[in-house]
Amino acid sequence: xxxxxxxxxxxxxxxxxxxxxxxxxxxxxxxxxxxxxxxxxxxxxxxxxxxxxxxxxxxxxxxxxxxxxxxxxxxxxxxxxxxxxxxxxxxxxxxxxxxxxxxxxxxxxxxxx
Amino acid sequence: xxxxxxxxxxxxxxxxxxxxxxxxxxxxxxxxxxxxxxxxxxxxxxxxxxxxxxxxxxxxxxxxxxxxxxxxxxxxxxxxxxxxxxxxxxxxxxxxxxxxxxxxxxxxxxxxxxxxx
Numbered sequence: 001x002x003x004x005x006x007x008x009x010x011x012x013x014x015x016x017x018x019x020x021x022x023x024x025x026x027x028x029x030x031x032x033x034x035x036x037x038x039x040x041x042x043x044x045x046x047x048x049x050x051x052x053x054x055x056x057x058x059x060x061x062x063x064x065x066x067x068x069x070x071x072x073x074x075x076x077x078x079x080x081x082x083x084x085x086x087x088x089x090x091x092x093x094x095x096x097x098x099x100x101x102x103x104x105x106x107x108x109x110x111x112x113x
Numbered sequence: 114x115x116x117x118x119x120x121x122x123x124x125x126x127x128x129x130x131x132x133x134x135x136x137x138x139x140x141x142x143x144x145x146x147x148x149x150x151x152x153x154x155x156x157x158x159x160x161x162x163x164x165x166x167x168x169x170x171x172x173x174x175x176x177x178x179x180x181x182x183x184x185x186x187x188x189x190x191x192x193x194x195x196x197x198x199x200x201x202x203x204x205x206x207x208x209x210x211x212x213x214x215x216x217x218x219x220x221x222x223x224x225x226x227x228x229x230x
Binding site for chain 2: 098
């Protein structure tokens, strides 16, 4: 158990809908990272927050957004969902801002029908 | 841009065999390199890392050496066990600057390893 929790574990929704994925980092970790794992694209970095502020941005679509709250949990919002958004979404956390020593959660599997 | 290329799998080995999973990288600067492992149904776990040329990362019998001259970070283990069956990802961290703002993290495509008794 990495100490990173993600909810929900599974999510099934229809095209055009909007969903919110939630991540709670390990106690004491200030950074949260979001990744997408799909058969087509592999494992891709989406976005990083550090102590409430956006720190780095990867291949995140404009339809996707994220935020980190004062209690350091983070949410990833996916809107206008398409079939191609079906994937496993991982959250990771670390103490510092530098991507080192990331601890990954178990992931949220999103299926768009 | 920066990228990581991993050998394609799947790889199937007998227990106690020697393992090599190749990883090469393309980078404009001096990246840090990582190996992550993903066991079935779980998230990724950091296996080892190296932050500069000639560094050797090691953990649980796995080793990888950061070789700048060949831009490689191959993963090796002398004697694999059934419990090593997993998907292994090579990864690269591009550091944008001293403030750690705008860093980028790239994963390889993953190599599936199955160890049979």
